[in-house]
Amino acid sequence: MQVIDGKLTSATIKQEIAAEVDKIKANGGRAPHLAAVLVGNDPASETYVSSKVKSCKEVGFTSTELRFPADMSEEELLQLVDKLNNQEDLDGYIVQLPLPKHIDETKVLMAINPDKDVDGFHPCNLGKMMTGLPTFIPATPAGIMELLTRYGVETSGKQCVVIGRSNIVGTPMSVLMSRKGADSTVTICHSRTKNLKEITLQADILIVALGKPKFVTADMVKPGATIIDVGIHRVPSSETKSGFRLVGDVDYAEVAPKCSFITPVPGGVGPMTIVSLLQNTLKAYRFRTEG
Secondary structure, X not given: OEEOOHHHHHHHHHXXXXXXXXXXXXXXXXXXXXXXXXXXXXXXXXXXXXXHHXXXXXXXXXXXXXXXXXXXXXXXXXHHHHHHHOOOOOOEEEEOOOOOOOOOHHHHHHXXXXXXXXXXXXXXXXXXXHOXXXXXXXXXXXXXXXXXXXXXXXXXXXXXXXXXXXXXXXXHHHHHHHOOOOXXXXXXXXXXXXOHHHHHOOOOEEEEOOOOOOOEOHHHOOOOOEEEEOOOEEEEOOOOOOOEEEEOOEXXXXXXXXXXXXXXXXXXXXXXXXXXXXXXXXXXXXXXXXX
16 A cells, blocks of 8 residues: 655655746746635634745745635625736636635636636636646646556546545545546445445545545455545544544545555645646646747
């Protein structure tokens, strides 16, 4: 069993990005610029945005953090989006989700300029991904594909099962795994899937993005499978000072001994999501400066 180390891989990719940024600056260019918009004070979002800002600094990007109170109006946010769309020195930006309930997330995402949508959530970018055109791939699926490639996980002709069908992870993941280059045969499962265990036992590659702690147990996993765990949850723990620990959608202790490859939680997919955002920002910079 080999652990797929997302923390180590993301550090390597950051070094690669930093080297490219150094070349850009050496040739007289400006640094790529990423902005993050945070409305309210959701703890997970706060942590995520802070990590993005820190990562930008590590690779030499310019970063802007825009924080607003939870009572910011939808109209005010849409005005900000319009301003960011037209800001010449800004290559890409993200509006951190979830937004407060009084703001229509779809309306906000639709208002983002697709050329600056480094999260890859705009329908224009999702449509390009579906047809195999160059675009911004949603960060988590892009990070997973990078891990599979860098760890030499064989995907061609393999049975891949994706649990979860969100537009952020599950659906784009199923498309990417079925496309030329990955060439897997993909089954996508969800809360209404019957005989789920029978399906997961056929999986050479099992990608779990369900949102339920330790949902996948050893009896659901084929010996020698590759397991990609997208979930992350805080659960109570008497063994830590904080009183909680992080677990994924997969029961790691039970499942890991059966696997060829497995991502841990934390330290697996999570760090790759942020580094993929940096890769998308670099791509956006090149698009804006090189055409």
